[in-house]
Amino acid sequence: MQAITTAAATPHPADLTSVVNQCYQCCKCSAGCPVATEMDLLPHQMVRLAVLGQKERIVQSKSIWLCLTCHTCGARCPNGIDVPGLLDPIRHQMLKEGKAATIPEVPAFHNTFMKTIRTFGRIHELFLIGMYKWKTKTFMADKELGMKMFSKGKIHIWPHWAKNVGKVKELFKQSSLR
Amino acid sequence: MEFSYYPGCSLTGSAKELDDSFRGAAAKLGVTLTELPDWTCCGASSAHMVDAFLETALPAQDLMIADGLGKDVVAPCAACHVRLKAAAQHLSADSSLRKQFPFRGEIQVLSGIEMFHHDAVLSALKERVKKPLEGLRVVPYYGCLAVRPPEVVQPDDPENPMQMDHILDAIGAEVLSWPYKTDCCGGSLTLTITDVVLKLSQKILDMARLVEADAIVTMCPMCQANLDTRQADIARATGKEYAIPILYVTELIGMALQASEARAWLGKHMVSAESVLSKKGLI
Numbered sequence: 001m002q003a004i005t006t007a008a009a010t011p012h013p014a015d016l017t018s019v020v021n022q023c024y025q026c027c028k029c030s031a032g033c034p035v036a037t038e039m040d041l042l043p044h045q046m047v048r049l050a051v052l053g054q055k056e057r058i059v060q061s062k063s064i065w066l067c068l069t070c071h072t073c074g075a076r077c078p079n080g081i082d083v084p085g086l087l088d089p090i091r092h093q094m095l096k097e098g099k100a101a102t103i104p105e106v107p108a109f110h111n112t113f114m115k116t117i118r119t120f121g122r123i124h125e126l127f128l129i130g131m132y133k134w135k136t137k138t139f140m141a142d143k144e145l146g147m148k149m150f151s152k153g154k155i156h157i158w159p160h161w162a163k164n165v166g167k168v169k170e171l172f173k174q175s176s177l178r
Numbered sequence: 179m180e181f182s183y184y185p186g187c188s189l190t191g192s193a194k195e196l197d198d199s200f201r202g203a204a205a206k207l208g209v210t211l212t213e214l215p216d217w218t219c220c221g222a223s224s225a226h227m228v229d230a231f232l233e234t235a236l237p238a239q240d241l242m243i244a245d246g247l248g249k250d251v252v253a254p255c256a257a258c259h260v261r262l263k264a265a266a267q268h269l270s271a272d273s274s275l276r277k278q279f280p281f282r283g284e285i286q287v288l289s290g291i292e293m294f295h296h297d298a299v300l301s302a303l304k305e306r307v308k309k310p311l312e313g314l315r316v317v318p319y320y321g322c323l324a325v326r327p328p329e330v331v332q333p334d335d336p337e338n339p340m341q342m343d344h345i346l347d348a349i350g351a352e353v354l355s356w357p358y359k360t361d362c363c364g365g366s367l368t369l370t371i372t373d374v375v376l377k378l379s380q381k382i383l384d385m386a387r388l389v390e391a392d393a394i395v396t397m398c399p400m401c402q403a404n405l406d407t408r409q410a411d412i413a414r415a416t417g418k419e420y421a422i423p424i425l426y427v428t429e430l431i432g433m434a435l436q437a438s439e440a441r442a443w444l445g446k447h448m449v450s451a452e453s454v455l456s457k458k459g460l461i
Binding site: 034075082088107111154177 | 187188190191192194216217218219221222223224225226227228229230231232235236239322325326327328336337360361362364365366367369370371372374378407410411445446448
């Protein structure tokens with residue numbers, strides 16, 4: 001099994017492997033994690049698996065998608081290990097390889113979010129939510145809320161195309177989402 | 179004082195009242211905001227989840243526009259602020275990336291709270307308060323991204339930030355001590371794993387109730403939207419009643435400065451603040 005390293009193209013300056021190797025399992029990350037009670041692998045366990053090169057266990061977990069990226073773990077870690085920063089490259093690779101996610105709604109949402117940016121250059125909330133619901137077949141969820149938000153003028157029917165949308169599309173072509 | 183202004187996507191839609199109240203409060207304090215021309219989305223909480231290049235490239239686009247204007251740029255949205263600031267740090271550390279995105283790095287990226295906490299702005303605020311919010315018991319809720327990751331955000335204190343407390347104090351509100359200033363409300367998963375998010379949000383609402391707060395005050399549009407819109411669902415799930423207004427600190431600044439539009443800003447929320455504020459004689 002392969003040890004986890006950041007891809008050469010990532011802008012993260014830190015060498016992730018040498019950082020995660022500093023973990024001495026104090027469990028402060030798991031103590032502070034707001035979704036620890038929902039997780040099948042706790043944050044300190046994911047760090048340990050990363051040290052052991054057992055990335056597959058993380059890939060197959062629910063935890064990788066339950067992580068809120070709230071960074072409470074990283075802010076409190078005595079060794080500067082930020083679990084979302086460790087999980088991001090694993091998530092990137094999973095998406096690139098088209099690996100199934102244990103909670104498919106989460107990557108479906110983020111992919112739809114990115115598609116919205118690519119289309120308009122900015123987020124158009126109605127397009128984002130509509131596309132996401134289409135993808136996940138969750139049409140009825142939050143219907144009432146959506147109507148209320150619409151009546152408060154918080155959801156616009158017509159999108160606004162950013163003038164620089166062409167530049168944004170160019171950036172997407174240089175990314176893994178091309 | 180003059181700053182460049184990056185509203186970001188949510189301030190054009192679901193958080194329009196943050197945009198309106200931010201601009202309104204700034205104008206009352208003599209702060210000039212120039213919106214970045216042709217800004218695009220910073221990638222928010224999604225780009226970093228899916229692609230390392232776009233994580234920096236999308237906000238880099240906006241940083242270069244801000245660079246051209248030559249003034250420090252304010253991003254009221256906590257997610258935009260983190261993304262812009264992280265990208266600025268990546269660019270200054272990576273010269274090859276800087277070749278593609280020639281950002282000089284001479285401007286600062288400020289959060290909305292930082293801007294109102296700026297010496298000159300805060301003293302103008304203290305001088306110009308017309309109607310102190312006396313008797314209004316508030317809990318300052320910073321949320322995650324206003325303080326974390328700390329190496330990116332560089333907050334005054336990642337566990338016990340004080341800048342919004344100082345602002346609320348300056349406008350005469352009663353700032354309560356509570357333990358959930360920086361706890362996560364679950365906002366990033368509110369549409370995807372809603373049942374888990376309801377538990378996290380309920381915890382925050384219950385604590386605000388325990389300390390008898392009249393309102394939760396924030397600057398983060400994801401926190402505001404999540405805590406405001408999910409109260410009806412939490413009430414349904416628990417059989418308890420929830421009606422805690424979730425207000426933007428800029429709305430309260432505007433109220434204390436007697437901005438005529440303040441009532442319209444407040445009218446955009448799901449949980450109405452009308453009865454709480456009128457009981458205290460504030461509207």
